Amino acid sequence: MSKTGWIAILFVSVSSILVPGATKSAFSAERSGKLSPVRIGVVSRSTLDMPFFVARDRGFFREEGLAAEIILMRSSLTLQAMLAGSIDFGTATGTAINAIVNGADVRVVLAMSDKSSFDLFAHPSITSVQQLHGRKFGIGGIGGISEILARQILIANQVPPDQVKFLSLGQNSLTYPSLKAGVIDAAMLQIPQNFLAQDEGFRKLESDRRRAARARD
16 A cells, blocks of 8 residues: 555554553454454444445454454544544544644554645636635544644744634534535545545646645755
8 A cells, every 4th residue: 555545644642552451451352263353433434444344344443453443433423432532543633743742642643644634725717815805714623634634734934823713513524515516616525525526517726745845845
């Protein structure tokens, strides 16, 4: 798998990041034929979290002695569920990073890519990022990766984020349908939604990959 193919980050509570013990448990389970249950909270059915579904359906988890249960949930609830013990791992990237910055007892343990797969798309009548002043910007959830990237792009284009109306839709998978329905004016879209949006005439205003490249130059 190309490391630029995915951009999911897995996080786990510090109290359960005992890698040697977890590895020993998995190998013991494999030898005995008994699988160790593990619950993974994912925030979408998009390519962002596709590796987890593939690993489950192809039996990769089972080969490692794990009985994986994948649970779809809002990014804003993932951290709470993990700290409460309802899930063992989560893929809410932005939520995890924000929590760590604010002192939460969590740790990022896996990144599947070092590049973002999000693009900023808008209604065809909007021709530049600067025209997003006062517009409705759809995001998956407050503090999620789509909001973080959107704010970075706005700032890089001299648009104060507080002059844009952010609408939390609960899941990133709902942003493109909302854009098509006219509920929002712009959104951060990822594969495959960005391809669909481009084919259906919506305007690509910015790519987070381009923004990051310019910031490095």
